[in-house]
Amino acid sequence: MVAGLKYLHLAAMLCWCASLVALPLLLHFYGQIWRGKADSSQTQARYAEFRLITHFGYVGFATPAAVIAIAAGTGLIFADQVFDLWFVAKLTLVAGMALVHAWIGHLILTSGEHRGLQNMPSALWALVLGLPLMMGVLWLVLAKPDLAWVADWMPDFMLAPRGQSVGQP
Secondary structure (H helix, E strand, O other): OHHHHHHHHHHHHHHHHHHHHHHHHHHHHHHHHHOOOOOHHHHHHHHHHHHHHHHHHHHHHHHHHHHHHHHHHHHHHHHHOOOOHHHHHHHHHHHHHHHHHHHHHHHHHHHHHOOOOOOOOOOHHHHHHHHHHHHHHHHHHHHOOOOHHHHHHOOHHHHOOOOOOOOOO
C-alpha cells in the first residue's frame, strides 16, 4: 500500500511540476505572438489555440495532478508516520508551489478576459518563483536533513506539548 501511494505521489508530483514549468512558458511565448505583426485571422486562430491549450493544461492536467499529489502525499504522512522537521519544511515549500499554481491560474484567467497579459507581470516570474521551490522539495525529500538546529530559533511555546497526545481522549 505504501509503495503504491509513493508511486502515485511521485507520478502526480512529476506531472504537476512539469505543468508549473510548461504553463508559464506557454503564457510567455503566446504573449510574444500577440505583440507580433501577424494578420488578424492568424492572430485570432493563435488566440483560440492559446486559450484551448492553457485552459485545458491548467484545468484538465495541472490542477488534477496537484490534487492527486497532495492527496497521495497526505496519505503517505499517516502511512509512513513521517513527522520530522524536514517534512514540515517540505510542506512549506509545497504550499509555496500551490501559491504559484494559483497565480498561474490567475494569469490564464486574466489573459482570457483581457485577450493577453499586456498590463500583467511576466509569466516567467512563475518560473523564477516555482523552480527553487521544486528543487527545494526534491532536495528535502532526497537528503532528509537533520533540521534540529531550527528548534533553537523557535519560541518555547512552539516546542512544548499541549498536554494532549494522539492516543489520549
